[in-house]
Every structure is written in structure tokens, then in C-alpha cells.
Amino acid sequence: MSENMKEENQMSKKLLALTLALAMLLTLLGACGGKPDSSSGSSAASTGESSSEAASQPEEPTVDTSETQSISIFMQADDVPEGTPGDDGAVLNYWKEMFNLEIEWQKPPQGSEQEQLSMMFGTGDYTDVIDLGFNTENLSTLCQDGVIYELSEYIDKYMPNYKAVLEANPDVKSALYDDEGHIYSIATVQENPKQWGGLVYRRDILETMTGGNIAFPSGNNEPSTVEDWEYMLGLMKQYFDTSGMPETACLIIPASGYFSTGELMGGFGIGGVDYITDDGKAAYGIAEDNFYNYLSKMKEWYKKGYVYADFASRSQDLFYLPNTALTYGGAAGVWYGLAANLGGAMSLPEYELIMDVQPINSPADTEHGIEKPLGIYLDSGRASNNAGFAVSTACDEEKLIRVLNAFDYFYTEEGSCVRTMGLTSEEGAAECQDYIEKGITKGTREPNSRKWTAEMEKNTEGVTAFASDRMPGVKVDYPARESDLIDGIYYTDVGHEAWTKYGNANVFPLSVTFTPEETSEINTINTNMQDYANGKIANFIIGRDELTPDTFAAYQQQLKDLGLERYLELRQAGYDRYLARSK
Structure with a gap:
């Protein structure tokens, strides 16, 4: 295999392809409008595991929409639909007509959003609705300062579908209250x-080395246990040893020696650095007893040449973009990859190298009684206050009610499908010029369903070109389209399914909050522990420091001396308050 495979221009080509694939998700809407009925879509959208509860039909409030209501919205510039004022795209025109609205957008130049938002807060000249994507202020403080409304009572009265979604999904409710x-x-x-990403492996290497007769010791179709991984890594080492490439890596791990989000460690019964155990206790993964088993295996694999020899020096690499010269140059076997890497997307046909990159779970440490890994880190939280809108006190109560009533539509089954997938023929899609120009004459999806129309199956435009995915509401899961797999590339909305099948590693929720005093103490303790542990862990793996039960016990004791028990006490208190929000 030629060493030229690592030439910089080829790596840049692949990185550009990844960037373009992800950029397709940001395609914006065209223009048109349907003729909706404001009474449609009255049942709440189903979400999460409690979908049957969320799908019940809440009682709809009576809101007079006979007079046109104008509302102003501050929104990120790249989120505002293309077109002139009053020409906001298919979905928004449909929604505006349904609720008799006019929208005045305030969209600052890209890069100035945070500055403009801070200026708005400072001057008191608020828009009616504020996109919180660039907000850095505490929402409670903004409310106390008279900038935004506290919405709990209004949601109870005027947003029955939003309320139903919150009540049916405790994790979402805890994240937002x-x-x-x-x-x-x-x-x-x-x-x-x-x-959006997870552990991946080069299955094509295994196919090549076994003549298409891969035989994992577990009998499974993909590597599932430590024994399976050792079979896989052994084949990869043989492959790379004879490749002629100057630098290769069977397995790339972060410079710290572990994935803080739980990959690899999950197979040893550890859900990440900060995670929640099955019995609801806050844990610090790199201090757990089972972490010794993880370290022992990584040390063994490093000595055998399975773990990337230079991992500890790559402190500037992002964990999801490790040494791209190796991963994009065909010189790596297992690493943390992105959805856009899956399938044949990373192939180098100009060098006659067709890569088959597949998702993989953490290896179960069956030797020590772990029969199933804890799963993988999932993009933490299905909702956050930074992915939503606030309503400012520029609205009087009458306008506030109109705003809430209108946005509540996007939490119905119909409204959530409209915002995420686009319009059906019954919703006026057949009259939309921008749909027609893109080859969609019968709508994006079949009436009353999440099934794509035949035209949409083949259409290569990004789904967001036909929808309004950044409006608040439920972002529904939809089936992959035939065109979502182009030249073997998985795009993000399809690729996420590759890892969700492995389950959740129970990483500590990002939406847990602490008092300023708690935050200060937590950060101080954690910084001290990380400064000590990260260098020590890498040295254990490389062999610079001796790894024995006694030295590991001394390592654990040092973490305790640095405040581990107090750290977990504070984290537990915050987590308990977080759980109480959903009651």
C-alpha cells in the first residue's frame, strides 16, 4: 500500500467532504404557503418512552385569532428562512396563516448575535420572542429583571400540547424547569x-485479513467482548505491519487515556467520568474499582502494539477528530468517528482503498463478570433552554397568549411533523412554488404519516430545505430516505441510529444546576483531581508508572485526599434536585 495515501491534499479532500455533508443539514427553506385550519393537529406529539401518554388529546384553549397579530422575533441569522419579509418559507407561511400572524424578524449579522442580544437586554428594546441560542444570562435573573416571562402558569392554560409532552417525558421536564x-x-x-458519533472500526480490514470469513469468538456479527476486540486488533496489527505505511494505529484513544463520555470504559462497567449508577448515585468513573481492570487491559494492549503508540502526546486533538492524518489516510483501525464517516464515506478510490467503517460498542469485560456494556454516551439531553425561545415583557398578556397558542401547534403530532419534515399535499404543498422547483409536487410526506412521498425519497435536497426545523416544538424521528445514502455516505439524521441501539451510558445530565458556591467548589475539586489523574492514567498505560493493585489503591486514595467524596456529595445533591423537578 502506497505511503502517498497520507498526503495532505487527500486528507483535506476527505475533511472537506465531511464538512459539506454536515453543511447540507443547514439548508434553508424556500417560499410558499398553504391554507391551514387552526384547529388541526390537536393531539400532542409522542416523544421518548412515554409516547402513549404524550399522544393523548389535551383540552384545547379558546384563543381568538380573528385579528392579525404581529410579533417580532430575534433569531440567529443562519436560522432565518431565506426570502423577503412576509415570504418566510413553506412551513412558516402555513403556520402564520393558521394562527393569523405576521412576523418581523430581527436577525443580526452572523458572528454578532451574542453582542446584539446583550445590547438588546441592556437597552430594554426587546423583541417579542427571543431565540436563546446565544444567551449567556441566567434565565431566572432575566425574569427577575423584567426581561422575560416565567411561563409555568401560562403553559398550563394555553399550551396543552407542550404541557403534555413535558409531563410524559420526565427527563425533558427536568431539563427545562x-x-x-x-x-x-x-x-x-x-x-x-x-x-452524532461513537466508536467505529474498519470492517474492511477484517474482511481482507480473513478472506471474508470473520469469526469473532463470541459468535456475534460484530465485536462485542474483550476477546472479540483482541481478535480484531490482532488482525489489524498484522494488516498495518505489512502495509508499508510509516505511522499507523490499531486503536486511537484520547491523550488522557480514556473517553470521558464512557466509550471503552462502558465495557468495564463504568459509564464515563461523571455518570449515574443504576441505583441513582453520582459516580466518578476514573476512581471506580473497575477502572483498574480497564487500565490493565489498555496497558496490555499498548504493550502489544494495539493502542496508538503516540496517543499521550496528542493533547490538542478533539476526541471525535483524532489524528486525522491516520483516520482519513487509511492508517487507523478503531477510533471515535462521526456519523458522516460511516459506510464507504472515507474510501480512497484513487488508491484503490475502499473502507467500510462501521459502528461498534464498548467491549464487554466478561472475564470480570461484565456481560453487557453500559452503552454509549448519547448526545446528552433531548431538550435544553439554549435550544428554545423566551417571550419578553414587550408582549402584553393578550399577545403573550397568542404567541404561546401558536407555538403550541408544533408540539402536536401534525405540527411536529410539519416543522421537521415539511408539508403534505393536503397541507398545501402542491401549491408551493419552491417545492415544485425542487421536484416535490405531492408534498414531502404522505398525509397523516411520517412516510416520505416517492418524490421525496429520491430528492437530494436536505430535509430542512422543505421544513422549519429550528422552530421550537418536537423534532420527530423520521425514516431514512433513499437519497440519504449517497455514495455510501451516511448523513447525520440517518447515522445517529448507528449508536443509539447500544443504549445510554447514563452520563451525568448537563442540565443539572448548582448554586454559585457549589459550582465554585465543584470546579476547584475537579480541576485538582483531573490535573493529577490525567497524567497518572497515561503513565499507567504506557508503563512509565507501575500499575498494581497497590499503586492503583494509592491513586484512588490521592483522589479522595483531593476532595472526591465532597465532590460526589455536591453532585448528588444537584442530581436529586434535578430529579425533583419532574415531580
């Missing part, structure tokens, strides 16, 4: 957890 039971945002809710 604060510890005092207040809620300030109309949020985007992911129907099910998504995962």
Missing part, C-alpha cells in the same frame, strides 16, 4: 436521544 419549579423557554424537544 429550574429547581424552584419555574420554566422560561419554549424549547425544541428531540423525540428520542440522538448520537
Whole structure:
């Protein structure tokens, strides 16, 4: 195999392809409008595991929409649909007509959003609705300062579908309410957890080395246990040893020696650095007893040449973009990859190298009684206050009610499908010029379903070209289209399914909040522990420091001396308050 495979221009080509694939997800809408009925789509969208509860039909409030209501919205510039004012795209025109709205957009130049938002807060000249994507202020403080509304009572009265989604999904409710039971945002809710990346492996290497007769010791179709991984890594080492490439890696791990989000460690019964155990306790993974088994195996694999020899020096690499010269140059076997890497997307046909990159779970440490890995890190949280809208006090109560009533539509089954997937023929899609120009004459999906029309199956435009995916509401899961797999490339909305099948590693929720005093103490302790542990862990794996039960016990004791028990006490208190929000 030629050493030229690592030439910089080829790596740049592959990185550009990845960037373009991800950029397709940001394609914006064209223009048109349907003729909707404001009474349609009255049942709440189903989300998460409690979908049957969420799908019940809440009682709809009576809101007079006979007079046109103008509302102003501050929104990120790249999120505002293309077109002139009043020409906001198919979905928004449909929605505006349904609720008799006019929208005045305030869209700052890209890169100035945070500055412009801070200026708005400072001057008091608020838009009616505020996109919180660039907000850095505490929402409770903004409410106390008279900038935005606290919405809990209004949601109860005027957003029955949003309320139904919150009640049916405790994790979402806990993420959006604060510890005092207040809620300030109309949020985007992911129907099910998504995962944009995870561990991947080069299956084509195994096919090559076995003549197509891969035989994992477990008998499974993909590597599932430590024994399976050793079979796989052994074949990869043989492959790379004879490749002629100057630098290769069977397995790339972060410079710290572990994935903080739980990959690899999950096979040893550890759900990440900060995670929640099955009995609801806050844990610190790199201090757990089972971490010794993980370290012992990584040390063994490093000595055998399975773990990338230079991993500890790559401290500037992002864990999801490790040494791209190796991964994109065909010189790596297992690493943390992205959805856009899957399938044949990383192939180098100009060098007659067709890569088959597949998702993989952490290896179960069956030797020590772990029969099933804890799963993988999932993009933590299906909703957050930074992915939503707040309503400012520029609205009087009458306008506030109109705003909430209108946004509530996007939490119905119909409305969530409209915002995420686009319009059906019954919703006016057949009259949309921008749909027609893109070859969609019968709508994007079949009426009353999440099934794509035949035209949409073949269409190569990004789905967001026909929808309004950044409006608040439920972002539904939809089936992959035939065109989502182009030249073997998985695009993000398809690729996330590759890892969600492995389950959740129970990483500590990002939406847990702490008091300023707790935050200061937590950060101080964690910084001290990380400064000590990260160098020590890498040295254990490389062999610079001796790894024995006694030296590992001394390592654990040092973490305790640095404040581990107090750290976990504070984290547990925050987590308990977080759980109480959903009650």
C-alpha cells in the first residue's frame, strides 16, 4: 500500500467532504404557503418512552385569532428562512396563516448575535420572542429583571400540547424547569436521544485479513467482548505491519487515556467520568474499582502494539477528530468517528482503498463478570433552554397568549411533523412554488404519516430545505430516505441510529444546576483531581508508572485526599434536585 495515501491534499479532500455533508443539514427553506385550519393537529406529539401518554388529546384553549397579530422575533441569522419579509418559507407561511400572524424578524449579522442580544437586554428594546441560542444570562435573573416571562402558569392554560409532552417525558421536564419549579423557554424537544458519533472500526480490514470469513469468538456479527476486540486488533496489527505505511494505529484513544463520555470504559462497567449508577448515585468513573481492570487491559494492549503508540502526546486533538492524518489516510483501525464517516464515506478510490467503517460498542469485560456494556454516551439531553425561545415583557398578556397558542401547534403530532419534515399535499404543498422547483409536487410526506412521498425519497435536497426545523416544538424521528445514502455516505439524521441501539451510558445530565458556591467548589475539586489523574492514567498505560493493585489503591486514595467524596456529595445533591423537578 502506497505511503502517498497520507498526503495532505487527500486528507483535506476527505475533511472537506465531511464538512459539506454536515453543511447540507443547514439548508434553508424556500417560499410558499398553504391554507391551514387552526384547529388541526390537536393531539400532542409522542416523544421518548412515554409516547402513549404524550399522544393523548389535551383540552384545547379558546384563543381568538380573528385579528392579525404581529410579533417580532430575534433569531440567529443562519436560522432565518431565506426570502423577503412576509415570504418566510413553506412551513412558516402555513403556520402564520393558521394562527393569523405576521412576523418581523430581527436577525443580526452572523458572528454578532451574542453582542446584539446583550445590547438588546441592556437597552430594554426587546423583541417579542427571543431565540436563546446565544444567551449567556441566567434565565431566572432575566425574569427577575423584567426581561422575560416565567411561563409555568401560562403553559398550563394555553399550551396543552407542550404541557403534555413535558409531563410524559420526565427527563425533558427536568431539563427545562429550574429547581424552584419555574420554566422560561419554549424549547425544541428531540423525540428520542440522538448520537452524532461513537466508536467505529474498519470492517474492511477484517474482511481482507480473513478472506471474508470473520469469526469473532463470541459468535456475534460484530465485536462485542474483550476477546472479540483482541481478535480484531490482532488482525489489524498484522494488516498495518505489512502495509508499508510509516505511522499507523490499531486503536486511537484520547491523550488522557480514556473517553470521558464512557466509550471503552462502558465495557468495564463504568459509564464515563461523571455518570449515574443504576441505583441513582453520582459516580466518578476514573476512581471506580473497575477502572483498574480497564487500565490493565489498555496497558496490555499498548504493550502489544494495539493502542496508538503516540496517543499521550496528542493533547490538542478533539476526541471525535483524532489524528486525522491516520483516520482519513487509511492508517487507523478503531477510533471515535462521526456519523458522516460511516459506510464507504472515507474510501480512497484513487488508491484503490475502499473502507467500510462501521459502528461498534464498548467491549464487554466478561472475564470480570461484565456481560453487557453500559452503552454509549448519547448526545446528552433531548431538550435544553439554549435550544428554545423566551417571550419578553414587550408582549402584553393578550399577545403573550397568542404567541404561546401558536407555538403550541408544533408540539402536536401534525405540527411536529410539519416543522421537521415539511408539508403534505393536503397541507398545501402542491401549491408551493419552491417545492415544485425542487421536484416535490405531492408534498414531502404522505398525509397523516411520517412516510416520505416517492418524490421525496429520491430528492437530494436536505430535509430542512422543505421544513422549519429550528422552530421550537418536537423534532420527530423520521425514516431514512433513499437519497440519504449517497455514495455510501451516511448523513447525520440517518447515522445517529448507528449508536443509539447500544443504549445510554447514563452520563451525568448537563442540565443539572448548582448554586454559585457549589459550582465554585465543584470546579476547584475537579480541576485538582483531573490535573493529577490525567497524567497518572497515561503513565499507567504506557508503563512509565507501575500499575498494581497497590499503586492503583494509592491513586484512588490521592483522589479522595483531593476532595472526591465532597465532590460526589455536591453532585448528588444537584442530581436529586434535578430529579425533583419532574415531580
